[in-house]
Amino acid sequence: MQRYLPQFFVLLFVLLGQASAVPAWTIPILGLGTPPPPEALRTTDISPQCSANNGTYMCCHATFDGGNPIVKKVTDKVHYILPANTVNGYLCEKSKDTCKGLLPVCCQVTTLYPIWGLWCQTA
Numbered sequence: 001m002q003r004y005l006p007q008f009f010v011l012l013f014v015l016l017g018q019a020s021a022v023p024a025w026t027i028p029i030l031g032l033g034t035p036p037p038p039e040a041l042r043t044t045d046i047s048p049q050c051s052a053n054n055g056t057y058m059c060c061h062a063t064f065d066g067g068n069p070i071v072k073k074v075t076d077k078v079h080y081i082l083p084a085n086t087v088n089g090y091l092c093e094k095s096k097d098t099c100k101g102l103l104p105v106c107c108q109v110t111t112l113y114p115i116w117g118l119w120c121q122t123a
Contacts, residue, residue, distance in 0.1 A: 037119040041109045045094070049123050050106030058107050058117045059099030060089030089117035099123075 047057035064071050067084035075081070089105045092114055098104070107117030 037109045041111050041118075043108060043110045045110070047096075047106065049104075050121075053106050053108055053119075053121050055106035055108045055120065056110050056117070057095055057123060058089055058092040058105050058110070058113075058120070059095045059102035060093075060105055060117060061091035061102060063087050063089050063103050063105060063120070063122075085121075087120040087122060089120050091115065092117040 042054070043056045045056045046054050049057045064087070065084075066072065066075070066086045066088075072084075087105055089103065089107055092105070092107070092110075093102070094110070094113065095104075104123035105117060105120040106123045107120040109118035112118065
């Protein structure tokens with residue numbers, strides 16, 4: 001399983017990129033690539049640490065910041081709209097405490113948990 005994990009993330013990133021290239025009004029339920037996240041996808045498990053964005057507190061192994069020049073270049077190539085002030089978490093765990101050794105984020109969309117936390121902010 002572990003040796004296929006990098007290929008899985010590349011495929012998932014490309015598929016989401018292609019989906020987000022479609023205008024949001026054509027996918028009213030998903031609204032991929034448009035800030036703020038669609039109401040139907042927003043988490044209802046709001047953590048006290050995440051009162052700023054009403055997200056779920058998660059500890060992630062990696063994050064992608066939309067403002068990072070390398071990430072911007074990659075997202076432009078696959079037509080994925082990732083706002084500069086948005087962080088997406090990868091391989092995340094829901095947490096009530098501190099994220100020992102992991103990156104703490106508050107994610108508004110946890111539908112793809114535990115693989116992705118979307119529309120996140122650093123906690």
